[in-house]
Amino acid sequence: MNVDGPVLVTGGAGYIGSHVALALRDENIPVVVLDDLSTGSLAALPDGVKFVHGSTGDAALVRDTLRHHRIGTVLHIAGSLIVSESLERPISYWRNNLCNTLALAESCVMAGVRRLVFSSTAAVYGPSSAGTVDEQAELAPISPYGSSKLAAERMLSDLAAAHGMRLAVLRYFNVAGSDMRGRIGQRTPGASHLIKVACEVATGQRGALEVFGADYDTPDGTCVRDFIHVSDLADAHVLALRYLEQGGPSETLNCGYGTGHSVRSVIRAIEAETGHRLPVRFSPRRPGDIPALVARAERVRQVLGWHPRRAGLDNIVGSSLRWERRMLDERPMAFK
16 A cells, blocks of 8 residues: 555554554554553554654644654544543543644644544444434533543544645544454553453453443443454554545544444353353442443445454454453563
């Protein structure tokens, strides 16, 4: 695939960003990663990428990076993303997800970068009676995380229209899993993602899985989510890059499979994979959680030609468990 200059991946040392950087490198696309390492790790960087240590809010550094490396397209993945944490620290979330995104976008305009892929979230949607949402569903976020991402979407849309920038907004659903070949995975300390935490419990790194709410209006009382394998999501970024390179107009696309799995079904999948019962502790509902949120994702297939290759809880759970076992081997005394 020919691209117009190297690609800048912000947050490329983090969980999703590192998988995106790896997918780009697998396509022989030159990659520059910008990351402040607040949640990322140098160990997550794929071989062959160039690394710049810093924040997307550092305008001078970003402009210098864009110009020095002759960046053609920016994939903006850096951001804060935990719903419960955003309710406790809204200032931090608005600063990182909106203010720093504005600073990055302004630097792109000044440096002549006219293509941007933006990491957004299904948290921009409100509760749906049907439990499924397409890109035209009501935008009514119930957390500072979702609100700050929606504001960033709207700001970027305004800038794109005014400055001739083409924008691909990818609204992620619940990202999980690890590279199927075990090259990289989720290294975030203290992660709160369900499958990551459950696999840590299954491998003895945590004592029990805490489930927040078992009285939702869902088939088994627990929340239902659309879990997407991180490597399939990374492929969507590569396709979005290709789409913009080929002159495609700005688009907003859901990134999910269109299949919902409850918390209890995730637990059963992990138990089936390990052959052991998972210690579970039920707690009251958390603020900001929606009972069911599943993608209608026909457009991402139509627009980008995306064909996920790792769908299904077996691939997601299996790759997650393999990664956690590898992490346990690397730090055998951890959590002992």
